[in-house]
Amino acid sequence: MKYLCEDLSHCRILIVDDEPANTQLLERVLAEVGFQHYRSTNDSRRAAAIFEEFGPDLVLLDLSMPYLDGYAVMKQFVDQLAPDMYLPILVLTADISPEAKQRALSLGALDFLTKPFDITEVVLRIRNLLETRNLHKQLHDQNHRLEERVRQRTNDLEEAQAEILERLALASEYRDDDTGAHTRRVGSLSERVALALGLPAEEARVIGLAARFHDIGKIGIPDSILHKPGPLTAGERSLMRTHTTLGANILAGSRFLILRVAETIALTHHHRFDGHGPAPSLAGEDIPIEGRIVAVADAFDAMVHDRPYRKALSLTEAMEELRREAGKQFDPRVVEAFLAPGPGDLLHMANAVNDEAKMTPERV
Ligand SMILES: [Fe+2]
Numbered sequence: 001m002k003y004l005c006e007d008l009s010h011c012r013i014l015i016v017d018d019e020p021a022n023t024q025l026l027e028r029v030l031a032e033v034g035f036q037h038y039r040s041t042n043d044s045r046r047a048a049a050i051f052e053e054f055g056p057d058l059v060l061l062d063l064s065m066p067y068l069d070g071y072a073v074m075k076q077f078v079d080q081l082a083p084d085m086y087l088p089i090l091v092l093t094a095d096i097s098p099e100a101k102q103r104a105l106s107l108g109a110l111d112f113l114t115k116p117f118d119i120t121e122v123v124l125r126i127r128n129l130l131e132t133r134n135l136h137k138q139l140h141d142q143n144h145r146l147e148e149r150v151r152q153r154t155n156d157l158e159e160a161q162a163e164i165l166e167r168l169a170l171a172s173e174y175r176d177d178d179t180g181a182h183t184r185r186v187g188s189l190s191e192r193v194a195l196a197l198g199l200p201a202e203e204a205r206v207i208g209l210a211a212r213f214h215d216i217g218k219i220g221i222p223d224s225i226l227h228k229p230g231p232l233t234a235g236e237r238s239l240m241r242t243h244t245t246l247g248a249n250i251l252a253g254s255r256f257l258i259l260r261v262a263e264t265i266a267l268t269h270h271h272r273f274d275g276h277g278p279a280p281s282l283a284g285e286d287i288p289i290e291g292r293i294v295a296v297a298d299a300f301d302a303m304v305h306d307r308p309y310r311k312a313l314s315l316t317e318a319m320e321e322l323r324r325e326a327g328k329q330f331d332p333r334v335v336e337a338f339l340a341p342g343p344g345d346l347l348h349m350a351n352a353v354n355d356e357a358k359m360t361p362e363r364v
Pocket of ligand 1: 243
């Protein structure tokens with residue numbers, strides 16, 4: 001790992017000083033005490049390029065130099081560093097005023113060595129700064145590992161949530177038909193219609209996922225009614241209608257957006273746009289858009305597939321039925337989005353949704 005040089009002798013040290021005697025002396029000292037990786041330059045204009053290529057753990061930097069002084073070089077180094085990177089810069093100076101010292105400190109210098117050098121002091125300062133850099137690096141790595149663990153836990157929770165929703169959707173789907181294909185198709189159709197209506201992609205995605213729970217309330221409807229091969233009696237129809245409130249009750253009060261949207265859909269997907277119907281309900285645009293979308297997707301999918309009590313309508317017949325009911329049972333804007341721009345596209349969409357439904361259920 002380039003940033004960490006646990007064995008200090010492996011640390012990389014860059015010396016920038018216009019005076020060759022100084023760089024030679026420092027190189028000799030470094031070699032004598034066992035450092036193996038050091039580079040030096042007497043031309044401050046080359047410092048930034050060497051810095052980038054060499055990647056030092058510590059810089060020994062003269063302040064007073066021709067062309068680029070130490071402050072300018074320091075700024076170049078700091079600009080190259082990642083914000084959380086700790087690079088010790090040890091300033092070499094013959095004499096330093098409090099103002100110059102302050103300026104160097106503010107630019108990132110960590111310590112000062114006064115010329116002429118006291119060799120013991122030079123070595124001690126270098127070692128101290130490298131130790132500090134290693135400690136900083138260890139702390140940085142530890143924080144990084146902790147962040148990674150938190151991220152992993154969050155991912156696990158999100159995956160658990162997604163899986164639970166997936167299984168809840170499956171439970172709802174298998175109650176409705178043997179394959180669960182209807183609710184998956186309604187989900188896909190609803191997402192596509194939401195997109196065709198111009199809703200943002202993320203909103204359409206949530207509607208598509210939530211739409212799969214639209215009939216979850218059927219869990220509470222007796223088999224004798226749910227799977228009755230013939231038409232329902234008035235009493236049975238009335239009981240069947242309670243699947244909307246049952247579903248909404250099952251989903252109510254969630255803090256998760258998908259389940260909140262699913263609750264709305266479960267409650268409103270049988271509301272008629274014209275407000276007519278056996279029970280008082282919302283009408284027109286007071287019905288949430290997700291409910292109006294699923295009403296059309298659900299009805300269309302039911303029409304074009306065989307049901308126990310009737311054969312499937314053709315695509316053309318189903319489209320005619322949707323048009324007939326626009327403004328009555330369905331929101332005309334949703335019907336328009338559903339049918340536009342042409343039968344070819346609707347056919348393509350219905351086929352695509354059919355193909356999708358045959359595959360493994362998508363993740364919620
Ligand atoms: Fe329903």
